[in-house]
Amino acid sequence: MGKYIVKRILITIPVLLMVTVFCFIIVNLAPGDPTDLYISENATEQQIAQMRSSLGIDQPFPIQYFKWLLNLVQGNLGFSFASRLPVIDxxxxxxxxxxxxxxxxxxxxxxxxxxxxxxxxxxxxxxVDNLITGVSFLGISIPNFFFGLALIYIFALQLGVLPTGGMETLGGSGGLVDRMQHLILPTIVLAAFYCSNMIRYVRASMIDIFAENYMRTATAKGLKETLILWGHGVRNAWVPIITVISTDIPKMLGGAIVTEQIFQWPGIGQWMISAINARDYPVLMAINLVAAVSVLVFNLLADLLYAAVDPRIRY
Known part of the structure; x- marks a missing residue:
């Protein structure tokens, strides 16, 4: 197992490098020039050149990338173009x-x-099956932005029982109860999709498990139904479920963009939208790096969990 982990980590290094190269090219080839947002329309050529130099975008792409990579190795993700704050902070x-x-x-x-x-x-x-399946299809189909706006209208504007957005009340104490209240609506919106999606996978996995011979054998032996269900059924259904979970977590970084924007949740998703609008290259590269690392890490964790839940899997 130890050799397998080391091997997977070594494989992820070139993969991560290729991802950063691809993201760097895409980000820098996006239409527009960041200097247009940070300098007046009447600026001279000299002023524009000075601004490009201060932002570090006056050199060819390969040089910019290797400078970014060298800074990354040193724990430096650069400065935000918009706020001029260190991205790492x-x-x-x-x-x-x-x-x-x-x-x-x-x-x-x-x-x-x-x-x-x-x-x-x-x-x-x-x-019961038709009801649960129907509700799960509804949860998958309903758009996040529509569901989020509907919840804001009902619970925040009409009933006035929950805040419209943010992470805490402005000027408030910012305690646990206040944060929990702000967390309810965005959690419902995101959970509607991921819960519905997981229901379908669990249902399909368990239907296949119930048809297996060892389940019928366990029933014929007179074992308790709860022991058959949890000891034989659910345990063997964990492999596909772990696969879904390992893909859901990194996917949520992207799926949360719309939800965070609707509810003004100050996370990576909202930060990414602001960075796109401001053509803030260092911030976009940092977010892409976090997303790439999360995908690689959770794929590795999924492989390790396979062996933990299914003794037949060996590395």
Whole structure:
């Protein structure tokens, strides 16, 4: 197992480098010049050249990339074009905000999805199964921006029981209760999709498991239904479920962009929209790096969990 982990880590290094090269090219080839946003229309050629030099974009792409890579190795992600603050100083606060939203979303999603998926599989083609399946298709189909605006209109504007957005009340104490209230609506919006998606996977996995011979053998032996379900059924269904979870977590970084923008949640998603509008290359590269690392890390964790839940898998 140790050799396998080392091998996977060594493989991820060139993959990560290729991802950063691709992202750097795409970001720098985007239409527009950052200097247009930070200098007046009447600026002279000399002033424009000075601004480009101060932003570090006056040199060819390969030189810019290798300078960025050298700074990255030293723990420096550059300065934000918009705020002129070190990206490495701002990034942790944005990650914490997004991770908080992701954690609450995943907790709600999987606590609901796993039992509902099992119930749906047990009641296959019955009323309960059709009801759960229908609601899950609705949760997958409804757009985040529409659902989010609908919840704001109902619970914030009409009922006035929840805040419209932000992470805490401006001028308030910023305590746990206040943050939990701000977390409810964006969590519901994100959980609607991820819970519905997981229900479908759990249902399909459990239907396949229930048809296996060892499940019928366990029933014929007179084992308790709960032991058969959790000891033989759910345990063997974990491999596809882990696969979905390992893809959901990195995907949520992108899926949270719309939700964070709607609810003005100060996480990576909202920061990315601001960086795109400001052509803030260092911020965009930092966000792309975080997304790439999260994908590689959770894919590795998924492979390790496969061996933990299924003894037949060996590395």
């Amino acid at each position: 701002v990034l942790p606060t944005k990650i914490i905000a997004t991770v908080t939203l992701m954690a609450s979303t995943l907790l709600v999603s999987y606590l609901l999805a796993i039992p509902l998926g099992i119930i749906s599989a047990r009641k296959q083609n019955g009323f």
